[in-house]
Amino acid sequence: MRRPSSIRPALRSKVAYSTRFASTGSNPQLETAQKKAQEVLSTTRQTATKAFESAKKIAGPLGETAGRYLASATKSAGPAGERAGKLMGSYKEPVLYNFSVFREIVKQVYRAEGLSPPSSVDVVRSAYRTMWTNATSRAFWQKVVSNGEIARLGVYAVEAYGIFKIGEMVGRRSIVGYKLD
Structure with a gap:
């Protein structure tokens, strides 16, 4: 059996290398592709502009307020924001991109699910x-047990307890106990 290091030179010698030459004349396919790309870019810009304008109309005063807060946050970040960006180095672009993607996903979910804050205190x-009323009603619990919905409610209870415990850990900044220095 041959060693891998002795096989590599043999493989390299069999590879045919091709030379790429630059074209000197005009290429009609390239020109057509460039024109189509420019058309797609312009239609995308128009669509994005229309979508932005309709989103501003839908958001109404809330959208204008959010825009003002965003502008003031950008101004107030000023040098500190620039320093934070410099500290992030090459990670700045991926972090900002991922944040933008996350923000857009949250918006889509918000719209698709029809989420909105409660309209009044009475709703809450x-x-x-x-x-x-359901928690203190004996008839409710009998119905839940007979339907088999108790398992679903148990899973919800475990989820709520887990979220509570994770919040405690974040608040303590430690998994076990409080740090007493």
């Missing part, structure tokens, strides 16, 4: 009142 009160 009625939701909690319903939960409390």
Whole structure:
């Protein structure tokens, strides 16, 4: 059996190297592709502009307020923001890109699910009142057990407990116990 290091020179010698020559004349296929790319770019810009304008109309005063806050945050970051960007070095672009992608996904989910903050305090009160009524009602629990929904409620309870515990760990900045120095 041959050693791998003795095989490499043999493989390299069999590889045919080709030389690429630059074209000197005009290439009609290249010109057509460039024109199509320019057309796609212009239509994409127009579509993006229309989408941005419609989003501003839909958002109404909330969108204008958010735009003002974003502009003021950009101004207030000023030198500190620039320093943070310099500290990130080559990671700045991927981090900003991933943040932008995350932001767009959250927007899409927000729109698709029809999410919105509660319109009034009464809506929040009625939701909690319903939960409390169900939690203290014996008929509700009998129905849940007979339907087999108790397993789903148990999973929800474990999720809520887990999220609570993760929040505690983040608050303590430690997994076990509090740091007492």
